[in-house]
Amino acid sequence: MLFFENVRLAFSSLLANKMRALLTMLGIIIGISSVIAIMTVGNSLTAQVNDSMSSLGANNVQVYLNYKDTKDEVTEEGYVFKADDPTKVALNESDLFSKEMIEELCEAFPDEIYAVSLTQGVGQGEVKEGSQVAYVNLLGASVGKFISANIEMVDGRFFSEAEMKDARMLAIASEKFVEKLYKGVNAEALGKTVNVYIGDKFYPVTIIGIYKVEQTAMTSALMGSSDKVTDLYIPLRAAEELSHKDYYYSFDVIGQPGADADKLAGKIKSFYNTTAYRNSRALMVDALSLKTMVESFNTMLGSITTAIAIVAGIALLVGGIGVMNIMLVSITERTREIGTRKALGAPNSSIRLQFVVEAVVICIIGGIIGIILGVLAGTGLAAALGTPASPSVSSIILSISVSMAIGVFFGYYPANKAAKMDPIEALRYE
């Protein structure tokens, strides 16, 4: 009963001082809206990362070479033997992954490895057709690359096994490439033999297939020129012959469906580090499952979001102090009213309740306006980033609770001051 009466009272006293109430709320509005907006954008980014990562296949394990962790050795007498700096050790082909080593790995874990994705770059170059030029990255790829990168064929065919083995100069081009040189007519491109100019050399390849170019907002943002240069795939062996390289710094392993990528990563690491790389002076093998990468990326994004949200939360704190300040002014102005209420028999508790409710009402109204603005700004920004996202219901509930808590916390001190006023002094106040 008294509570509703107090809410009504709080509204009428806010309406009596609209400008002041609005300015007081502003701090809360800014704080809450920025927290909500940041959380929403954070959600959007996380969703984007997860989308693009899972399209790369969560079952994949990236295997790569890393420098060894070396430690200086200290003898009992205190002599220090400086360890070799692994980055200073000269590397040669035999230090890298050879095809035999990769085959050994596949043979060791036939139940867990579905395929291996290997790529060998020949170089960036251009293909001319009349007055049109298409820029390409000539890349040798194993079948696994097409699986792990989810490359979808839209026309033509894939390399046959014999063609891959014989290192035939056949190519699979992107839609963009066809668009650029053949105005998007696939039939014109298929079967054409084009010259890829790289530096002062040129390599003739025959186009037999066309693949779809997947493009998300993030990939285009990260690789702004990706629409200009597209990959032109040729059989891996052909690329090895053209580049005279048949060793690799890294490769991707595609796990069998249902295989645990994290466990597989561990097995691959220990497989190499106990055999081929056991005695390497500088290098060791690391393996990272995409799952782990996504998780660590999400954790990173999450902590960035939280950090920014905390900064926004400071705005909220400042807003709360503003509320406290105004409440202190308000009770000073209304000292006589407080005295009168006390004379009429209001107990201290109900005076306290009245002013706490008033502070909470300010904060909740500010909170609601802040949520509306924050949702608008957050969803707007998320849509602009390419992945629409909405703030979670929990963050809205949290915001409302936080603004209530701020009202109670920062309203309590002034309210208590009002409650403890001496009625005689308060009635005499001019």
Added chain:
Amino acid sequence: MAKTIIDMKGIVKKFFIGTPNEFAALKGVDLKVYEGEFVAIVGASGSGKSTLMNIIGSLDRPTEGEYLLDGVNVTEAKDAQLSKIRNSKVGFVFQTYNLIAKTNAQKNVEMPMLYAGLGAKERSERAKELLELVGMEERRKHLPEELSGGQKQRVAIARAMANDPAIILADEPTGALDSQTGRLVMDIFHKLHKEQGKTVVLITHSPELAEECERIITIKDGMIIGERKGTNKAPSMEANEEKKEVGA
């Protein structure tokens, strides 16, 4: 013998102004007010009458002595109990009305009932009755700032009556009003006293106003120095009666 509403014995109120100085505003006051009396307490400013009023109204506790208000011991009451005593036993009327701003006449009258925990319907009915009693029923939806001084004071009297208190304690109720409106307000006190049998304690520095009460208590330097009977009649009533007599 009528019931004793105010029963004060040896009331002393001291104020401490720094350790060596203490100032006794009341130096041993014995006072009895009986049910249905209309008592005026008069004194110059600084005589201790405000301090006495604060104690009568349970806004303050005496330093020494014993005070029973309508049988309840105020001397030892805690803050929360004092609030309750003020709410149920005292109806304050202030010189400056002290209506709550931005709150209409009816809500102002309802306020003591709100703190007494009465339901909305009950409050609203009683507030309407009381406003009718003081002739303000037409203006019950008006805000204090839309009312004249006399109207505000009538609303304040209705508010003082809200919980049917044991005493109405009026502190210079006509002090801020012109003589005509002041008359009107005094007439309401007479009406409450005569028709409703209310116990009214009027605190004033005006001898004319004191004269129309039943009993006049004079206070000086923190002590009661005199007590005498008043006319217990409003001058306007006398004037009317005289006119009647003349006419007869």
